[in-house]
Amino acid sequence: MKKIYILTAILLLFFSFTWAQGEFEDEIKAEVGITGAAVKAGLLYLTSEYGFAPGFGLWFDWAKLGQNIIVDGGLEYWVAQRGAKAWEKERKRDFAIFFTLKYAVEMGKFTPFLGGGFGINMYKKTYPENIDKVPEKSTKPELHIDAGTTYFLNPKMDLEARFKVNISDVSSFGLYVSMYLKTGK
Numbered sequence: 001m002k003k004i005y006i007l008t009a010i011l012l013l014f015f016s017f018t019w020a021q022g023e024f025e026d027e028i029k030a031e032v033g034i035t036g037a038a039v040k041a042g043l044l045y046l047t048s049e050y051g052f053a054p055g056f057g058l059w060f061d062w063a064k065l066g067q068n069i070i071v072d073g074g075l076e077y078w079v080a081q082r083g084a085k086a087w088e089k090e091r092k093r094d095f096a097i098f099f100t101l102k103y104a105v106e107m108g109k110f111t112p113f114l115g116g117g118f119g120i121n122m123y124k125k126t127y128p129e130n131i132d133k134v135p136e137k138s139t140k141p142e143l144h145i146d147a148g149t150t151y152f153l154n155p156k157m158d159l160e161a162r163f164k165v166n167i168s169d170v171s172s173f174g175l176y177v178s179m180y181l182k183t184g185k
Contacts, residue, residue: 034060034061034062034183035061035064035182035183036060036061036158036180036181036182036183037058037059037060037061037180037181037183038058038059038060038074038160038178038179038180038181039056039057039058039178039179040056040057040058040059040076040160040162040176040177040178041054041055041056041176041177041178042054042055042056042162042174042175042176042177043055043174043175044078044080044172044173044174044175045172045173045174045175049082050080050081050082050092051080051082053078053079053080053081054078054079055076055077055078055174055176056076056077056078057074057075057076057077057176058074058075059072059073059074059075059076059178060072060073060074062099068103068104068105069101069102069103069104070101070102070103070104070113070115071099071100071101071102072099072100072102073097073098073099073100073117074097074098075095075096075097076094076095076096076098076174077093077094077095077096078093078094078174079091079092079093080092080093083128089128090125090126090127090128091125091126092123092124092125092126093123093124094121094122094123094124095121095122096119096120096121096122096142097119097120098117098118098119098120098142098144099117099118099119100115100116100117100144100146101115101116101117102114102115102116102117102146103115104150109151109152110149110150110151110152111149111150111151111152111158112147112148112149113146113147113148113149113150114145114146114147115145115146115147116143116144116145116146117143117144117146118141118142118143118144119141119142119143119144119166120139120140120141120142121139121140121141121142121166122137122138122139123136123137123138123139123140124136124137125137140168142166142167142168143166143167143168144164144165144166144167145164145165145167146162146163146164147162147163148160148161148162148163148176149161150180155182156181156182157179157180157181157182158180158182159177159178159179159180160176160177160178160179160180161175161176161177161178162174162175162176162177162178163175163176164176
């Protein structure tokens with residue numbers, strides 16, 4: 001319940017700020033279709049057991065609903081391991097498919113955004129050969145919160161920094177840096 005209160009407070013502050021800046025428009029024009037693609041790389045903090053793990057992914061802007069509301073989604077993959085020696089390493093990996101609805105406000109060369117979305121995470125945990133345990137697999141739906149900013153480099157390219165956390169486990173989070181290539185208008 002505490003997570004919901006925190007999320008609500010963050011969203012209220014963000015929308016109050018943008019409303020005060022006059023960013024809401026009376027006219028809504030939807031643009032559907034891929035307008036950009038990004039390749040991302042980053043670090044995910046999984047828990048104190050695993051620490052930071054490398055992650056990468058690919059995502060697309062699928063639609064623009066009005067001036068400031070964007071639907072994006074894509075794929076991401078990360079792998080983490082723990083153990084002192086190679087033959088003792090326990091590995092955990094995730095392949096995820098996700099969609100995010102985000103609110104973005106253009107402020108000069110920067111465009112900060114805040115959003116939330118839904119994803120399907122496919123986890124797999126494997127154990128060293130000398131440990132007699134069956135690999136664990138699970139597929140579960142996840143709600144997430146995304147926040148970050150894009151920085152305008154040129155008309156066809158932006159740089160993006162993003163923070164993503166799954167609501168089911170706020171002790172784990174991802175920090176990504178992306179090169180965003182614009183394909184549309």
